[in-house]
Amino acid sequence: MQDPKHKVNSNKLQQAWVSYALSKSEAIPLILRELEKETYQKVLQPRMLSSPLQGRLLSLLSQLIQPKKILEIGTFTGYASLCLAEGLKENGELHTIDSNEELIKFQEKYFSKSDYSKNIQTYLGLALDTLPKIKGLFDLVFIDADKVNYDNYFEQVLPKTRKGGLIISDNVMWSGKVIQKADPDDLSTIALQAYNSKLKSDPRVKTVLLPFRDGLSLSWVR
Secondary structure (H helix, E strand, C coil): CCCHHHHHHHHHHHHHHHHHHHHCCCCCCHHHHHHHHHHHHHCCCHHHCCCHHHHHHHHHHHHHHCCCEEEEECCCCCHHHHHHHCCCCCCCEEEEEECCHHHHHHHHHHHHCCCCCCCEEEEECCHHHHHHHCCCCEEEEEECCCHHHHHHHHHHHHHHEEEEEEEEEECCCHHHHHHCCCCCCCHHHHHHHHHHHHHHHCCCEEEEEECCCCCEEEEEEC
């Protein structure tokens, strides 16, 4: 049996690592700090928000790619959207989809006062219904919505992503559940286990799964 003190010490060490990493990384823009604070104050399940360090990674990846067109599945309060938008080329486009009508005003508040208000196009509705209406080709795709449909999202976005583009899938470690035997009723875990295996063996992409926060897969389109 694991010593409870060991678990506490491990958690403290992990928090210290993250704090140190943030202190040595690019500063977080003020608008993102404000968005994060208000999300935790006013929105249910604020843990769905991308972490500050993950946000800096998304920003860096986007700036390396310099996309003309980004697709995001799962807007939530818009934190990741704004991070990804930091790499857009001039007059680039970010298309982001979410099904939660209650978050529209929250998203609009921060998108409108950002530097990317004219670059962001939001869509309200189910992603599987909305995706066929959005034209590619995309340089960068971020999948962060219901886990059961990850494979369906991937199959819809892959033909719309240019060769050499990047598809990022969030939460693929699912709090560690993917490395355990899934309960037959745990459809999200079962779906992610199958999805992770598929990305590894799919010849259309080259994938690296990063054990970063809750797991982040980077799939380079061949």
